[in-house]
Amino acid sequence: xxxxxxxxxxxxxxxxxxxxxxxxxxxxxxxxxxxxxxxxxxxxxxxxxxxxxxxxxxxxxxxxxxxxxxxxxxxxxxxxxxxxxxxxxxxxxxxxxxxxxxxxxxxxxxxxxxxx
Amino acid sequence: xxxxxxxxxxxxxxxxxxxxxxxxxxxxxxxxxxxxxxxxxxxxxxxxxxxxxxxxxxxxxxxxxxxxxxxxxxxxxxxxxxxxxxxxxxxxxxxxxxxxxxxxxxxxxxxx
Numbered sequence: 001x002x003x004x005x006x007x008x009x010x011x012x013x014x015x016x017x018x019x020x021x022x023x024x025x026x027x028x029x030x031x032x033x034x035x036x037x038x039x040x041x042x043x044x045x046x047x048x049x050x051x052x053x054x055x056x057x058x059x060x061x062x063x064x065x066x067x068x069x070x071x072x073x074x075x076x077x078x079x080x081x082x083x084x085x086x087x088x089x090x091x092x093x094x095x096x097x098x099x100x101x102x103x104x105x106x107x108x109x110x111x112x113x114x115x116x
Numbered sequence: 117x118x119x120x121x122x123x124x125x126x127x128x129x130x131x132x133x134x135x136x137x138x139x140x141x142x143x144x145x146x147x148x149x150x151x152x153x154x155x156x157x158x159x160x161x162x163x164x165x166x167x168x169x170x171x172x173x174x175x176x177x178x179x180x181x182x183x184x185x186x187x188x189x190x191x192x193x194x195x196x197x198x199x200x201x202x203x204x205x206x207x208x209x210x211x212x213x214x215x216x217x218x219x220x221x222x223x224x225x226x227x228x
Contacts, residue, residue, distance in 0.1 A: 004158075031213050040124065042204065042218035043159075050213050090158055094214040102147055102166075103214040107158035 001026050004108035006091050012114045013081040021076040021111050023091030031094040032074040033058075033105065034066065036087040043090065049074055081115045088112050118142045118209050122219035128226055134192040136222045138205030143186060145207040150179065150190045153202045153221070162190070162203075192224075200226045 007022045025032065030051045035043040045058030049068040063085055065077040074093075078085060092105040119141045128134045140148065146167050151159040165172045165179045165188070172179045178191040192199055202221040209215035 040220060042120070042220045043216075045215070048213055048215075056213075092159075096214075102149070102164045103208060104147075104149060104161045104164060105214065105216055107151075107160070109158045110156075 003027065004091055004093055004106050006089075006108035006111050008111060009109070010112045012116065013078075015081060015083065015115060017081050018077070018079050019081070019113075021078070021089055021091075021113075023074045023076065023108060024072050025074075025091075025093040025106070026072065027093060027095070027106065028071060029093035029106075030071065030096050031105075032068065033092045033094070034064070034074070034076045035090045035092065036060065036085075037090060037110075038087050046076065046089075078113075083115050086113060086115045118207070118217045120205055120207055120217050120219035122203075122205050122222045124220065124222060126222055126224050128195050128224070130195060130197060130226050130228050132195055134190075134195045134199070134224055134226075136190045136192075136203050136205075136224065138188040138190075138219055140186050140188065140205070140207045140217075142207060142209065142217075143183070144210070147208040148179075148181065148188050149206045149208075149216070150177075151204040151206060151218075153204065155201075159204060195224075195226050197226050197228075200224055 034046040047066040049055045091108040094105045149164045150162045176193045205219040206216045
C-alpha cells in the first residue's frame with residue numbers, strides 16, 4: 001500500500017492565484033482530513049470528511065474548499081491565495097474501526113506552500 | 117475545552133534517556149498518542165495509550181499516563197541521533213470523526 005499520497009511536494013503561488021492540493025489514500029478509510037502546520041505550532045484542522053459526498057469545516061476553514069467525490073480522493077482548493085496561507089499542508093486518513101483499534105490517523109508527506 | 121500543551125525544546129546527549137512531557141485538558145479522552153515528525157516529512161504514529169492504562173512499553177519507548185493530573189510522558193531509552201525529530205502529543209477529541217487535538221510539538225535534539 002502507498003498509504004496517503006500528496007501532490008505537489010512544493011509550490012510557490014502569487015497572491016490571488018488559485019490551486020488544488022491533491023490527496024489520495026489506498027487504505028479504504030472513510031475519514032479524511034486536511035491540516036495546516038505553521039512554524040512552532042501544532043496542526044490545525046482545516047476540513048474533514050467522514051465519507052464520499054460528506055465534508056465539514058474544521059478550526060480554520062476560511063479561504064479553502066474541499067470536495068470528496070470518491071473514498072480515495074480528498075482535494076483541497078485554495079481560492080485567491082494570500083500570504084497568510086503560506087504553510088505546510090498535511091492530508092490524513094483514519095479508519096472507522098475494525099482493524100484500527102486505536103483510531104489513529106495516517107499522514108501524507110505534506111505540501112509546502114509559499115504565497116508571495 | 118480541548119487543549120494540549122508541550123514544552124518546545126529538549127536537548128539530550130546520545131545514549132541518555134529523553135523524557136518528553138505533555139498535558140491535556142479533556143479528562144474524557146479515550147486515547148492519547150505520540151507522533152514523530154522527521155525533517156521534511158509527515159507525522160508518523162510512534163505509540164498510543166488507552167485511557168484505562170497507566171503505562172505502556174514498546175522497545176525503547178515508555179509511555180506514562182497520569183489521568184488525575186492529565187499528564188502524559190514519552191521516555192526514549194538510549195537516545196540516538198536518529199531520534200532527533202519533533203514529537204507531537206495528541207488526544208482523541210470529542211466528535212464522531214476520530215478528531216485529534218495536537219500539541220505544538222517538542223523538538224528533540226540529540227548531541228554527541
